[in-house]
Amino acid sequence: MTSIPDLSRNRFPVRRMDFDFAETKQYWFNNDAGLTHFMTALSALFPVGERFFVDSVRAVRKNPKIADNVDLQAQISAFIGQEAMHSKEHHALNMHASEFGYKDIEWMEAFTATVLSARKILTPFAPIEMIDLAATCALEHFTALLAEQVLNNPKFQSMMAGDPVMLKLWLWHCVEETEHKAVAYDVYKNIYGTDKGSAYVLRIVGILMATTLILGTQSYFTARLLQKDGKLAPKYWLKVANTFYGINGLFIKAIPHFLDYFKPSFHPNDHNTIRLLSDWKRNLSLSEYKPS
Numbered sequence: 001m002t003s004i005p006d007l008s009r010n011r012f013p014v015r016r017m018d019f020d021f022a023e024t025k026q027y028w029f030n031n032d033a034g035l036t037h038f039m040t041a042l043s044a045l046f047p048v049g050e051r052f053f054v055d056s057v058r059a060v061r062k063n064p065k066i067a068d069n070v071d072l073q074a075q076i077s078a079f080i081g082q083e084a085m086h087s088k089e090h091h092a093l094n095m096h097a098s099e100f101g102y103k104d105i106e107w108m109e110a111f112t113a114t115v116l117s118a119r120k121i122l123t124p125f126a127p128i129e130m131i132d133l134a135a136t137c138a139l140e141h142f143t144a145l146l147a148e149q150v151l152n153n154p155k156f157q158s159m160m161a162g163d164p165v166m167l168k169l170w171l172w173h174c175v176e177e178t179e180h181k182a183v184a185y186d187v188y189k190n191i192y193g194t195d196k197g198s199a200y201v202l203r204i205v206g207i208l209m210a211t212t213l214i215l216g217t218q219s220y221f222t223a224r225l226l227q228k229d230g231k232l233a234p235k236y237w238l239k240v241a242n243t244f245y246g247i248n249g250l251f252i253k254a255i256p257h258f259l260d261y262f263k264p265s266f267h268p269n270d271h272n273t274i275r276l277l278s279d280w281k282r283n284l285s286l287s288e289y290k291p292s
């Protein structure tokens, strides 16, 4: 049995990135409209979504239960820095995509805030800071398990290989989601607990709502982008379905990992990704944390 490493002192850096999409073609993902739009639709969620993660963790970081936790506070600072950088770079990607005539993308970014406001229906049951953090934990679980799928899937990577800038952006984001996957969860765990009572119920409601809303919104965005091209035909959806939802698709393979979240004792670090991370950081020449 593999032992679970203690990552309480886990440190990771904020990496300043500035991707240049000048060479990125309209259908950069495997020369396919449906798959490219699927990724753009995902990216359209990120600028507002990542800011929401930052705000929800920042809102509680001075809570007395974690205010003096030096390790966790350092991780929170790095988490905020990483998510802010993801927000910035995905907005740049989205604006590049909009140059091909997809003017809806700015509307999609803004619409993400409307979708996130659905969480407010839970305010009669819990304080808004707790709801926001539960939503962030759920969405961080969702992104971390997809990131791990991407990092472990050479076929998926090869479909992006025609555009080295895009390949690096998505892999960099996947690495950092894996690096900081436990931060929001540890904040929630320390302040509210995670395994029983309303704290457990809220994180389960959170993952169910987050999954439904993210998949629904992202599919809707993909459809709008395909519609703009006059390519709503089944053949484009079939490729999307095969790549993401088919037997070997990214989402289907992630289901067991997704379900782990329902265990009262769940913790993101139960899933050991240390080796995967170190291999990819070396591979992508990404900097390591250096104590100042």
Ligand SMILES: [Fe+2]
Residues within 6 Å of the ligand: 050, 082, 083, 086, 173, 177
């Ligand atoms: Fe992120």
Ligand SMILES: [Fe+2]
Residues within 6 Å of the ligand: 053, 083, 140, 143, 176, 177, 180
């Ligand atoms: Fe994240």
